Amino acid sequence: MSDILSVGELNHYVSELLTDDALLSMVAVKGEISGYKKYPSGHAYFSLKDTTAQVSCVLFRGNGNRLSFIPENGMRVILYGKASLYENDGRFQIVVSQMTEDGIGDLFIQFEKLKTRLSQAGYFDEERKKMLPFLPKRIGVVTSPKGAVIQDIINVISRRYPNFDLLLYPSAVQGKDAANELASGVRYLDERDDIDVIIIARGGGSMEDLWCFNDEALARSIFQAETPIISAVGHETDFTICDFCADLRAPTPSAAAELVYPMKEELESKIDTLTQKLSFSVHHYFRAMNHQYELLSTHRALMKPQIHIEKESQRLDIMQERLIDAQNRLLSLQNHLFAMHMEKLSALSPLRVLTRGYSFVKDENNCTIDSIHKVNLNDTVHIYVSDGKIDACVTNCKERNNGL
């Protein structure tokens, strides 16, 4: 080595070597955080160590802000970054781009253990799942009052069912207090008697972020609640214990909102359709009855009662009874229609009977008079005809004897 280098040149040379190395440009290293210090600039410096060695690390502000947890001394982590030399002081360091808490393996094992235990205790049994109300009067939501989740839920419901009533129980949705708060929220809303369904919700996040939804006490609150509960935690691919315990799992908070409220417009048009059908059906029914009546009243035997033949007289009597019965029924029907003041109905065919010269009679108490025994002499009665009412006085009552 003939050239004499400056310190800067040496460091730069080594730095170049490191930078050019494919392995060192992206390393994953496991260890424990030590000497963590965050500067006002937002950059953080610490050492990563294990039982045999340690290495300096720098976490720049941008990458630091993207972490899903706050690094602390003693924390076991896996960090990803670029091994390099800080040329100013010749310090070998890792520029950290991403860092996760080590112990995910442990979390998975815990999750599976809890899941198995609760499953055996019947927490996930399908037959215990409650039906959601078809149309809730008031819904409860347990989630963070900040952030997009509650806004998404409100937006979706506003679109589907504009006059909804929502009560939010604000809760942390990650961190050490979260599981407790979530469970309190579920219990609180369940104990109220004005909440028809509860949504427990959180947006997407890492497994650690969602960990509070894998809490046994929260699972118990959900399991014991009498109010139906929808769980909407994370994205579609995230599953938590909370999801398994809930009566229904929604893939996202927005989807939960859709499950909870029907489309109001659809319900309105369904009511309209059924109401129209009802009018049509009753109309159709009356027409059939009228038809039957017409057939009977134009029967040969009635038109010409003088051709009484011994054999047929009994049949005729029966027919007459039926006719009178049908007529009375029609009259009482019209009576009802008047009483109900149903405009829609009054446009239907039975009232047209009145235009053909029929009428019906009611007493002072608005009761239909279908027998001479329902009036006394000198009673005032009301006779309803096609275009109005005639008041009349009973001057004579005479019972019909057999035949006519």
Added chain:
Amino acid sequence: MTGEKKLTFEVAMKELEVIIQKLDAGDVALEESISLYTRGMELSKYCREELDAVDKKISMISKDHNNETIQEEPFV
């Protein structure tokens, strides 16, 4: 079917459908058809009213320092 029991929107809609089926089938007495129709109109009115029975409201539980729930307040 008297409506004295706690009627819900869903139950009312079902009953309305059953009434229409009965009238369509035609095997009811005239008087019954009238009471069915009347009941049907009542149910239709009930369902409409039920849809608008609730006023829009978004509230949040507020808590004190001990994390005890204290009251509902409007959420904006």
